[in-house]
Amino acid sequence: MSEKFDVIVIGGGPGGYVAAIRAAQLGLKTACIDNFIGKDGKAAPGGTCLNVGCIPSKALLDSSKHYYHLQHDYGNHGISISAVAIDVPKMIARKDGVVKKLTGGVSQLLKGNKVTFYHGNGRLGANRSVKVTPQDGGDVIALQAENVILASGSVPIEIPGIPFDGEYIVDNTGALDFDQVPATLGVIGAGVIGLELGSVWNRLGASVVLLEALADFLPLADRDISKQAAREFKKQGLDVRLGTLVKSAQLEDGKVNVTVEDANGQSQHSFDRLLVSVGRKPYTEGLLSEDSGVSLTDRGQIDVDEQSRTSAPGVWAIGDCVRGPMLAHKASEEGVAVAELIAGKPAHIHFDTVPWVVYTDPEIAWVGKSEQELEAAGASYKTGSFPFAANGRALAGGQGAGMVKILADSETDEILGVHIFGANASELIAECVVAMEFQGSSEDLARIIHAHPTLSEAIHEAALHLDGRAIHRGN
Numbered sequence: 001m002s003e004k005f006d007v008i009v010i011g012g013g014p015g016g017y018v019a020a021i022r023a024a025q026l027g028l029k030t031a032c033i034d035n036f037i038g039k040d041g042k043a044a045p046g047g048t049c050l051n052v053g054c055i056p057s058k059a060l061l062d063s064s065k066h067y068y069h070l071q072h073d074y075g076n077h078g079i080s081i082s083a084v085a086i087d088v089p090k091m092i093a094r095k096d097g098v099v100k101k102l103t104g105g106v107s108q109l110l111k112g113n114k115v116t117f118y119h120g121n122g123r124l125g126a127n128r129s130v131k132v133t134p135q136d137g138g139d140v141i142a143l144q145a146e147n148v149i150l151a152s153g154s155v156p157i158e159i160p161g162i163p164f165d166g167e168y169i170v171d172n173t174g175a176l177d178f179d180q181v182p183a184t185l186g187v188i189g190a191g192v193i194g195l196e197l198g199s200v201w202n203r204l205g206a207s208v209v210l211l212e213a214l215a216d217f218l219p220l221a222d223r224d225i226s227k228q229a230a231r232e233f234k235k236q237g238l239d240v241r242l243g244t245l246v247k248s249a250q251l252e253d254g255k256v257n258v259t260v261e262d263a264n265g266q267s268q269h270s271f272d273r274l275l276v277s278v279g280r281k282p283y284t285e286g287l288l289s290e291d292s293g294v295s296l297t298d299r300g301q302i303d304v305d306e307q308s309r310t311s312a313p314g315v316w317a318i319g320d321c322v323r324g325p326m327l328a329h330k331a332s333e334e335g336v337a338v339a340e341l342i343a344g345k346p347a348h349i350h351f352d353t354v355p356w357v358v359y360t361d362p363e364i365a366w367v368g369k370s371e372q373e374l375e376a377a378g379a380s381y382k383t384g385s386f387p388f389a390a391n392g393r394a395l396a397g398g399q400g401a402g403m404v405k406i407l408a409d410s411e412t413d414e415i416l417g418v419h420i421f422g423a424n425a426s427e428l429i430a431e432c433v434v435a436m437e438f439q440g441s442s443e444d445l446a447r448i449i450h451a452h453p454t455l456s457e458a459i460h461e462a463a464l465h466l467d468g469r470a471i472h473r474g475n
């Protein structure tokens, strides 16, 4: 006999565990199945994000930022330090502690909301039947649900001929766990992971070279922001080689020898470690039996409509395994929306206002359209900007790099996009997301009182600049 649930969620990442909690809050009998094994060998719900993604990377970004500032910035404050050292195993242990605390917290939340948790591999069969193969080797458990939510996430893309070995040629998981600072680190792909994890090890003293196939740096970001960021990262010592295609990589005598091709032809580079961060792909291995009725797209994503319905009745899919940006908050909001739809409530995701953040130093954050996107769409728009170099709080904190840029409709003045490169951009962007969600105008931002002295005044000034009335810069 199969145990029956109103909702079974397969995957316990930020998409899955949030969907399960929301479904349980709505009074639905809910189960969540997750197969992740933590470093201690136990269940660790939280998915990629909590275990080997968002959270551990931010923990190491924080540690490495302290180390870097001690060496490079404290002197400006008149603080002298004679010897600064980094204990890498201790830094990694701190990161692991943060992860453990949060994954333990998710277990408690699931329990507190009466979600039945299974630590194992879930497989969807016909008519919303689900089989769980427990990670502890126990017997297969048969379950049945009215609704199934697939939230199986994503895994790193491997370049053919350059397999991960977990030590020298690594993905994000390996690069979050080096036991010492590599003297040289090669990174294939100057995208989000390459920049964040490249920054971590660069700040700790590694010589980091990012090999990027595309000719443009960070093409998803607004072009003015990418340009400023490229300059700033170069100053920090990140060596980004654009238009560089990696042909092969071989491990020889403890070194990874990489052959690349760029405008000057082929050349060889040798690194102590190589991080491959060329994107991620949906993780659907073992998830669907042949009679599940769920279709995949030609890119391997689970095919869903606007409201996350798959081709099988009562089966939904959310997060990294479906279309849209691979971001934790997008996965979570889809999870909430699907739980609410299942409970018969109205729900809607506004994909145009999903914020993006790259946690470099300074941070990059944006919401809405970039200038190049508006240009390509033939939109009629106006722009306003403000440099942090003219913001009092930024200067007082030694954080004068970067800018805020706002794009608004020429006729209606509705905000179409906001782009920030600067300290705390990850927090500053929230105001702009709210403004856009309420279909606000640049005039709204210009008329809202911003506390002084704060970094948020740069947003205020950029909005004023858009109308030619900025106070602290020329118009």
Ligand code: FAD
Pocket (backbone or CB within 6 Å): 010, 011, 012, 013, 014, 015, 016, 033, 034, 035, 036, 046, 047, 048, 049, 050, 052, 053, 054, 055, 057, 120, 121, 122, 123, 151, 152, 153, 154, 172, 193, 283, 285, 286, 287, 318, 319, 320, 321, 326, 327, 328, 329, 330, 331, 359
């Ligand atoms: P996941 O988090 O991948 O969770 C899916 C879970 O389901 C996993 O535990 C998986 O093992 C499990 N699973 C899969 N198949 C089965 C099965 N058949 N049975 C049982 N369990 C299964 N995003 C941000 O928004 N901000 C960031 O700062 C950020 N930083 C990142 C840094 C790194 C290094 C990486 C790699 C990613 C980062 N991301 C970040 C992206 C973010 O991690 C993902 O977008 C997010 O985790 C997606 O959530 P999800 O629930 O869809 O999938």
Ligand code: NAD
Pocket (backbone or CB within 6 Å): 159, 188, 189, 190, 191, 192, 193, 194, 196, 211, 212, 213, 214, 244, 245, 246, 277, 278, 279, 280, 325, 326, 327, 356, 357, 358, 359
């Ligand atoms: P990415 O798509 O951000 O960057 C991959 C880069 O690799 C691209 O610039 C691409 O042009 C380049 N590339 C691809 N093949 C190449 C090759 N053969 N040689 C050289 N360059 C090549 O992917 P990622 O950095 O692996 O991150 C995966 C996803 O994880 C991101 O798209 C993002 O959704 C998520 N993530 C988010 C955050 C965040 O929100 N702060 C942080 C990390 C990861």
